[in-house]
Amino acid sequence: MAQPNRPLPEEVLTALQRGSLFDAIKLLRKSGVANLAEAKALLEAEARRINARKSTSAHAAAPSASSPQRAPGAWPPAATEALRRGHKIEAIRLLREHSGLGLKEAKDAVEAHAQTMVPTVEGLSPRDGLSPGEVPRTSSVVWWLVIIAVIGGAAVYHYFLRGSV
Structure with missing residues (x-):
């Protein structure tokens, strides 16, 4: 051994x-x-x-003179917003400026952070009460209008069909 x-x-x-x-x-x-x-x-x-x-x-x-070192757990909100918009490169750049990380470390951190984010549909946020993958429901007014149109069409058809006999 x-x-x-x-x-x-x-x-x-x-x-x-x-x-x-x-x-x-x-x-x-x-x-x-x-x-x-x-x-x-x-x-x-x-x-x-x-x-x-x-x-x-x-x-x-090699400490970075152009960007100050911040707390290791600090994540810039601007980088999160860039990720939400789908701008991964911008998020990496913002994280590097904020934390002084190298390119590879910042890329790995951004990819790991992106995996933990909740995907949202444009215009909707997780606070809207939708579960991940749930599609917003259509308004019930549309269905009532369709039902009324079908009943009205049946009534008109029945009236003209009876009138012609």
């Missing part, structure tokens, strides 16, 4: 840093340190640690 505190061989770490998880697993298996499942779990954990270090150092090294 693999030792969690035991350092990984240098060639395995090099393969991981290149982004080649498959090669790293092969090299670790070849060294006899772990079986396939253990090697995969161990290297995936190490890859997460490497990626976390890279993203932490990238955010610390």
Whole structure:
């Protein structure tokens, strides 16, 4: 069984840093340190640690001077409104300006936020009492007018049919 505190061989770490998880697993298996499942779990954990270090150092090294850093949970209302209008690129731009995120992080955040939004029909809002997918009902006045027209037509037909006999 693999030792969690035991350092990984240098060639395995090099393969991981290149982004080649498959090669790293092969090299670790070849060294006899772990079986396939253990090697995969161990290297995936190490890859997460490497990626976390890279993203932490990238955010610390390059703060955005043009846009102030805001709270991580803050979401600009203008970006939500842009998403409602179907302007995904504008929402990404607004989020980047608001939070200082990178392009990929902002795109991922906007796509995740779009999945949580309630779709609305133009002119209607969720407050109108409609369930998602429910179509607004037509007015009952239209149906009454149709019924009256059918009855009136039947009465006129009956009157003229009786009158001609």
